[in-house]
Amino acid sequence: MSSVPHAEPPPRGNPRRRLSSFFHRHHHVRLGGLLAAPVGWLVIVYLGSLVLLLMAAFWDTEPFTNDVVRHWNLGNFRRIFEQDVYRNVAWRTIKMAGLVTIADAVLAFPIAYYMARVAGPRKRNLLVVAVLTPLFASYLVKAFAWRTMLGEQGLVNWVLGPFGLSAPGDWTSLWLTFTYFWLPFMILPIYAGLERIPNSLLEASADLGGRSVRTFWKVTLPLAFPAVVAGSIFTFSLTLGDYILPGLIADQQFIGTVIYSERSSGLPVAAAFAMVPIAVMTVYLLVARRLGAFKAL
Amino acid sequence: MRKLHRKHVGVAGLAVVVGALAFAAAGCGGGDSSSSSADWQVPGLGSTIDEITAKAKDEGQTNLVIWAGYADKSWSDEFTKTTGCKVITKDGANSDDMVDLMATGAYDGVSASGDATLRLIAKGDVAPVNFDLTPNYTDVFSGLKDQSYNTVDGVGYGVPHGRGPNELVFRNDILPANTNSWAPIWDGSQKGKVSIYDSQNFIADAAVYLMATQPDLKITNPYELDADQFTAAVDLLKQQKPAIGKYWDGNTYADQVTTFKSGETTVGTTWPYQVNLMAAEKPPLSVTALKPKEGTTGWSDTWMISTKAAHPNCTYLWMNYIISPQANAKVAEWFGEAPSNSKACDYTTDKNFCTTYHATDPSWWKDVYYWNTPTADCGDDRGEVCKTYADWRAAWTEIKG
Amino acid sequence: MLLRLGTGLTLAFIYLPLLVIAIYAFNENISQTWPIEHYTTKWFRVAWEDESVRSALLLSVKAALGATAIALLLGMLASLAVARYSFFGRETISFLVILPIALPGIITGLALQATILNVFQPLGITFSIWTIIIGHATFCIVVVYNNAVARLRRVSGSLEEASADLGADSWQTFRYVTFPQMRTALLAGGLLAFALSFDEVIVTIFTSGAQQTLPIWMFTNFGRPRELPIVNVVALFVIIASIVPVWIAQRVTVEPHGTTGGRG
Numbered sequence: 001m002s003s004v005p006h007a008e009p010p011p012r013g014n015p016r017r018r019l020s021s022f023f024h025r026h027h028h029v030r031l032g033g034l035l036a037a038p039v040g041w042l043v044i045v046y047l048g049s050l051v052l053l054l055m056a057a058f059w060d061t062e063p064f065t066n067d068v069v070r071h072w073n074l075g076n077f078r079r080i081f082e083q084d085v086y087r088n089v090a091w092r093t094i095k096m097a098g099l100v101t102i103a104d105a106v107l108a109f110p111i112a113y114y115m116a117r118v119a120g121p122r123k124r125n126l127l128v129v130a131v132l133t134p135l136f137a138s139y140l141v142k143a144f145a146w147r148t149m150l151g152e153q154g155l156v157n158w159v160l161g162p163f164g165l166s167a168p169g170d171w172t173s174l175w176l177t178f179t180y181f182w183l184p185f186m187i188l189p190i191y192a193g194l195e196r197i198p199n200s201l202l203e204a205s206a207d208l209g210g211r212s213v214r215t216f217w218k219v220t221l222p223l224a225f226p227a228v229v230a231g232s233i234f235t236f237s238l239t240l241g242d243y244i245l246p247g248l249i250a251d252q253q254f255i256g257t258v259i260y261s262e263r264s265s266g267l268p269v270a271a272a273f274a275m276v277p278i279a280v281m282t283v284y285l286l287v288a289r290r291l292g293a294f295k296a297l
Numbered sequence: 298m299r300k301l302h303r304k305h306v307g308v309a310g311l312a313v314v315v316g317a318l319a320f321a322a323a324g325c326g327g328g329d330s331s332s333s334s335a336d337w338q339v340p341g342l343g344s345t346i347d348e349i350t351a352k353a354k355d356e357g358q359t360n361l362v363i364w365a366g367y368a369d370k371s372w373s374d375e376f377t378k379t380t381g382c383k384v385i386t387k388d389g390a391n392s393d394d395m396v397d398l399m400a401t402g403a404y405d406g407v408s409a410s411g412d413a414t415l416r417l418i419a420k421g422d423v424a425p426v427n428f429d430l431t432p433n434y435t436d437v438f439s440g441l442k443d444q445s446y447n448t449v450d451g452v453g454y455g456v457p458h459g460r461g462p463n464e465l466v467f468r469n470d471i472l473p474a475n476t477n478s479w480a481p482i483w484d485g486s487q488k489g490k491v492s493i494y495d496s497q498n499f500i501a502d503a504a505v506y507l508m509a510t511q512p513d514l515k516i517t518n519p520y521e522l523d524a525d526q527f528t529a530a531v532d533l534l535k536q537q538k539p540a541i542g543k544y545w546d547g548n549t550y551a552d553q554v555t556t557f558k559s560g561e562t563t564v565g566t567t568w569p570y571q572v573n574l575m576a577a578e579k580p581p582l583s584v585t586a587l588k589p590k591e592g593t594t595g596w597s598d599t600w601m602i603s604t605k606a607a608h609p610n611c612t613y614l615w616m617n618y619i620i621s622p623q624a625n626a627k628v629a630e631w632f633g634e635a636p637s638n639s640k641a642c643d644y645t646t647d648k649n650f651c652t653t654y655h656a657t658d659p660s661w662w663k664d665v666y667y668w669n670t671p672t673a674d675c676g677d678d679r680g681e682v683c684k685t686y687a688d689w690r691a692a693w694t695e696i697k698g
Numbered sequence: 699m700l701l702r703l704g705t706g707l708t709l710a711f712i713y714l715p716l717l718v719i720a721i722y723a724f725n726e727n728i729s730q731t732w733p734i735e736h737y738t739t740k741w742f743r744v745a746w747e748d749e750s751v752r753s754a755l756l757l758s759v760k761a762a763l764g765a766t767a768i769a770l771l772l773g774m775l776a777s778l779a780v781a782r783y784s785f786f787g788r789e790t791i792s793f794l795v796i797l798p799i800a801l802p803g804i805i806t807g808l809a810l811q812a813t814i815l816n817v818f819q820p821l822g823i824t825f826s827i828w829t830i831i832i833g834h835a836t837f838c839i840v841v842v843y844n845n846a847v848a849r850l851r852r853v854s855g856s857l858e859e860a861s862a863d864l865g866a867d868s869w870q871t872f873r874y875v876t877f878p879q880m881r882t883a884l885l886a887g888g889l890l891a892f893a894l895s896f897d898e899v900i901v902t903i904f905t906s907g908a909q910q911t912l913p914i915w916m917f918t919n920f921g922r923p924r925e926l927p928i929v930n931v932v933a934l935f936v937i938i939a940s941i942v943p944v945w946i947a948q949r950v951t952v953e954p955h956g957t958t959g960g961r962g
Contacts, residue, residue: 009865020867030868031783035791038776038839042794046836049809050801052816063685064672065420066396085695107711110704118701127705129945134712136893136940137719139900140916141933145715148722152559155718158733183712233800241802244900251544253697256804263808264397265497265690274805281801285793294792360908365922385750385908387918401815403825403907548921574923605824 054278057271066265076272086258090276093255096171097239100178101186101232107179108186108231109224115187116194128191135184139244146177147248170250177249178239185238186231193227194220226292233288240277339424339602339609346430350380352610358383359611362398362407364598364632365547366570367458367619372627376618382611390546391496392668393690399423402605405612408458410596411446412498412668418454423601425452431617436638440659446667447599455599456616459625461634461654462595462665463494463502466567466575466586468557479506479589481564483533485540492553492565495544497686497693498668501594502566503530503537505666509591519594520669521676521683527692534696558582569633592664629654716937723930745931754915761827761911762895765834769891770884772835773842778876780843781850782858798837806837807904814905825907833905834895841894842887845951849883882950889947893940912936 011017023030057076060069080086115127134142149155156167168176197220205215243256255277262270288294343349361368365388373384387404389395392413399407399422409417417423428434434456441457448454465479472481482491483506493499504519507529514526522530542562545553554574556562567586575582600616602609618624620637626644629636635656636642642651655661675683684692724737745751773795780791798806810833814825857879861871899913906914916932919925 009867009870016869017867020869023868024862027783028785031779031785034775034779038772038779039791039794041772042798042836042839045813045832046798046806046809047794049813050805052812053805053809056812061687063687064670065416066686067420079691083691083695085698088698107708110701111708114701114705125948127709128948129941130709131712132890132944132948133937133941134716136897136944137716137937138897138913138916138933140913140920141719141929141936142715144920145719145722149715149718151555152561153555180711180715183708187708237800237802241804243804247544248549251541253694256802258694259804259808261393262690262694264393266687267808267812270808274808277802278805285800289789289793294789294796383749385910387908388921401811401825401907402819403909551921551923551926554923 053271054275055271056268057275059268061266061268066267068267076269079269080272080276085253086273086276089253089258090255092252093240093277094280096175096178096254097236099175100182100239101235103175103179104183104186104235105190105228105232107183108190109228112187112190112194115191128188131184131187131191139181142181143177143245143248146173146180150177150249170252174246174250174252177245178235178242181245182235182238185234186228189227189231190224193224193230197223226295229288229291229293233285233293236284237277237281240280339604339606341606342609342613346432349430349610349613353608353614354381356608356611357381358385359406359608359615360385360387360404361612361615362387362389362395362404364389364408364410365550366632367408367628369628369631371631372619372624376615376624380611380614380618382608382614384615388547390548391494392498393496394547396420396422399603402603404603405606405608406600406602406615408598408600409455410598410668412670414446414454414599414601415449416670417601418449422603422605423454424604424606425454426456426602426616428453428456430613431456431620433617433620433622433638436622436640437620438637438639438656441597441637444597446597446669455601456620457637458598458600458619459629459632459634459637460595460597460662460665460667461569461632462588462593463566464569464572464586464593465564465589466492466557466572466584467564468560469583469585471563472585474585476585477587477590479591479593482540482566483537485537487564488540490542490561490563491537491540492543492545492556492562492567493541494566495546497689498594499566500527500530500534500689500692501666501668503533505592505594507533518676519666520671522671523675523679523682523684527684527688531692531696538696538698554578554582557584570631573631573633588665592666595662595665595667597667626650629656719930719933719937723927723934725927725930741927741931745928745935748928750910750915751912751928751932754910754912757827757830757909758896758912761830761834762892764827764831765838765895766888766892768831768835769838769842770888773839773887773891774846774880774884776839777843777846777850777880781847782855795840795843799840803900806833807901810836810901811904825905825909827909829905829907830902830909830911833901834898837901838891838894841891842884845883845887845890846880849880853879886947886951889943889950893943897936897940 009017023033056068058072058074060071060073060075061067062069111127111131115124115131119127150167150173151157152167154167160166167173201219201223202215205219206212210218241256242254243260246252246254247257255273259270259274262273341352343352359382361384363386368384368386377383387398389398389407392410395407395409396413396416398404399417400420402422407413407417407423409423414423437457441460442448443451443453444457447457465476465482467476467481471487479502481487482493483503500522501519504516504522504526507514507526508516508519511529514529516522516526543552543556550568550571551574553562553565553567553571557575558578569586572584572586575584600619602612602616606612619628622638622640623644625636625638626641629641630645630647630650633654635654636645636651639657642656645651647653651657671684671686671689673681673683673685675681723741724739776791776795780788810829814823814829818824818829858871858875861875866874897913898911899917902911902914903917910918912932913936916929920929
């Protein structure tokens with residue numbers, strides 16, 4: 001602990017001291033004071049905005065100007081349920097989100113394990129920086145880099161050409177790109193989770209006769225599972241709502257792109273469709289909480 | 298760790314939830330009445346040209362939503378030098394995007410096509426233009442003035458920019474040079490290699506093709522389609538979908554050049570702008586672009602000023618500048634469209650430009666159906682049975698699948 | 699050994715596209731084919747001389763500073779509440795703080811834009827650096843919060859109680875006991891929040907109006923063939939500029955006395 005400058009407690013009658021005593025006795029007021037700003041901000045600015053957007057889902061669009069008409073009805077939801085395309089797009093997006101999450105989990109585990117349990121402290125710090133940096137390397141540029149690499153005259157074809165192979169198709173390309181983008185989001189929680197496992201548990205397992213593979217399956221993996229779920233929250237959610245990559249890489253409609261393109265011609269329908277990813281993520285978050293992911297974030 | 302009484306948290310929580318609802322309710326209050334009165338003036342606008350010029354120097358910039366290539370540095374830099382107004386631009390992906398961007402009130406002006414202009418006017422997002430303050434307007438072709446898409450009740454809402462067709466483009470090594478029909482993009486012969494504009498307006502292109510191939514549908518106006526005509530158009534588009542290789546729009550037009558170069562796409566719809574870009578490649582792409590015999594859709598664009606423009610004076614100066622003969626010639630040649638200013642034809646570097654681009658030939662434009670917003674009112678004796686813009690929008694999402 | 703190979707391959711996978719971007723920054727030709735024919739550094743000078751790039755950079759830095767300041771304050775307050783008190787609804791706070799980053803960006807963006815258009819504008823407030831800051835701060839809070847809570851959980855509250863027992867009032871306890879313990883966690887969180895705000899585009903598209911932060915500038919220009927070389931240069935700059943705060947943040951959170959668990 002750093003050296004504390006010599007400080008006298010303020011005298012008895014001092015207003016600051018009286019205020020402090022008041023807070024000490026009524027600690028729920030102090031708690032309220034602490035929470036007022038952040039919670040107030042999040043609820044009013046964030047939740048309030050969400051509510052505003054979602055209210056539009058129950059309203060209508062004027063067919064010519066696309067202005068929002070505040071006439072309460074369920075027409076938008078009916079349309080989303082009746083028109084096949086919305087269901088197909090939603091299902092397609094959820095499928096991709098799942099595939100991306102699995103790929104990221106598989107790719108992230110080795111490097112996270114290495115960082116947490118094998119690498120020395122200096123290498124570990126370097127690796128953390130190395131993993132974090134691409135996160136901040138500009139979404140758009142990474143998107144365009146992948147599009148260029150996967151293009152007809154891009155890097156991938158140039159490398160694979162001599163072997164008689166060609167760049168992957170739209171769906172695979174998109175899966176690859178998403179996996180790339182969200183990988184750091186999976187590596188870091190798993191790394192943190194693996195780091196938290198006390199050595200003593202692993203030693204105990206070895207003492208009890210478990211070989212290293214068995215220890216891994218029976219002890220390490222289950223203990224790291226909440227961290228994997230925590231990471232999956234991001235990979236799943238980010239894929240679910242992305243509105244730039246599916247059009248750019250694969251020219252396909254995903255939930256995000258449909259919301260984005262429908263927003264200008266009728267915010268109510270876009271808002272109604274936006275309920276789908278919100279509902280999916282709410283369920284996902286509740287399940288994740290059950291699996292202990294929040295403690296691993 | 299301190300314990301806390303449930304009820305205290307409960308009260309606090311309730312207060313916070315009420316606050317959030319009140320906030321959201323604030324967004325409900327004050328109904329938005331979008332009247333399109335002709336008396337809209339833009340606050341802060343000078344009343345004489347001298348006043349505008351002086352005020353513009355204080356404003357220092359204008360934020361414009363444009364079609365790609367409309368404000369290239371080749372002529373906007375000169376504008377900035379003379380007026381002191383920087384030109385900051387955002388390319389619109391399609392008309393919907395432009396209407397949406399203008400609705401935010403963050404932009405000063407827009408180069409709107411006919412399918413956006415009337416909507417912008419109806420929403421009250423754009424203001425009438427005082428043509429006394431844009432003197433170059435007098436030289437604009439009379440055929441572009443007082444049109445239904447830029448004039449309402451005799452009040453003009455913008456200065457015409459120019460017009461052009463949506464062209465068929467194909468690689469010369471794939472299709473014969475005398476190809477003169479839209480058939481290659483509809484008949485599935487170029488499976489997986491068709492490049493299409495991504496906007497529900499494209500339904501009109503299907504309708505144009507049906508005008509020639511299914512005359513019994515009796516389509517006269519590709520933007521006013523009744524139920525049968527609309528279903529036919531949508532079916533045609535769904536049938537076309539497997540052949541589509543890539544979509545493009547006002548933000549991704551440069552990719553069309555790349556995909557045509559690599560052969561990923563071999564035929565499609567395009568703007569003359571991309572054709573110019575393809576010709577500028579080293580080596581130039583061997584493609585042909587033309588208006589096929591069935592006719593085509595097109596656009597006639599108008600520069601409009603936002604009612605909420607933060608820099609109205611710079612914007613007025615820009616509107617006058619872009620339709621001045623020299624600048625209008627430059628942008629017309631750059632993009633590949635017919636200029637709006639009759640005097641611009643004297644300033645194009647290619648002396649035959651106006652002839653090549655049919656700027657003075659009204660008959661050529663008879664089968665170019667400018668982008669328009671579909672409304673329920675068919676405008677003829679069918680009455681109010683036509684599909685609306687909202688129907689087109691819903692259909693497009695469904696077609697894309 | 700297999701693990702090292704896996705790690706190496708993953709790192710290669712992560713950095714390959716960034717390398718490609720870096721190489722393209724030196725590409726003389728405007729079109730983006732591979733392999734590159736001619737190399738040059740001229741685009742760096744062009745980028746620096748481009749006034750719109752410089753203004754965008756300035757706006758990005760200002761917005762990031764503002765968003766980080768707010769996120770630091772709110773994240774710190776929330777972390778103190780959650781780590782030092784036990785109350786009904788504590789887990790809900792964690793849930794609430796993470797929501798802006800867990801829900802898809804397009805929803806956050808559309809929601810915030812709806813607020814700006816329907817609540818702010820009727821009151822005369824329009825798109826400005828503040829609308830950008832508000833958007834960024836909202837999801838930067840969680841970055842600061844996570845770091846601070848993790849630190850507070852590691853350091854028990856007994857020191858604070860001792861301080862109170864010795865007669866210090868709340869402010870003194872905070873200033874001399876709590877804050878010094880949190881300082882480096884807040885610094886790390888603040889640096890990460892800065893980097894997050896600096897790079898953000900998904901939500902900023904909806905909250906910036908006509909203004910251009912550096913990512914918005916790139917968004918506006920990456921489809922324009924003649925601007926593409928400058929975009930590549932700016933991209934390279936952004937990558938390098940992000941390494942610094944991330945590296946410092948990591949250095950600062952290293953525990954000098956080792957962590958609990960792990961290699962203890």
